[in-house]
Amino acid sequence: MPKLKRLLVSACFETAQRRRHCSRNQEHVICQGDKCLVIKENMSKNNYCMECAALILQKAREELEGLAHEMRAAVASSPDGS
Ligand SMILES: [Zn+2]
8 A cells, every 4th residue: 555645744853962043933042952843844944942843733733623624524515425
């Protein structure tokens, strides 16, 4: 069976190897050894502090919910959906 396409290919948690700044807010500092969310997009790589990571995950969850809702609506309204 073919592998399923992953929707979220680009995000993972990493331990900061050095002091970094959060990509969302430069005032958020990620200390060396802290966990941070790394998101790779096209050729760029952004790190986010745990506070922003929580917000990003929350937003992603809402977006997934929205997509799932649309999918259920589409399946329910399709003629073969009975
Ligand atoms: Zn942040």
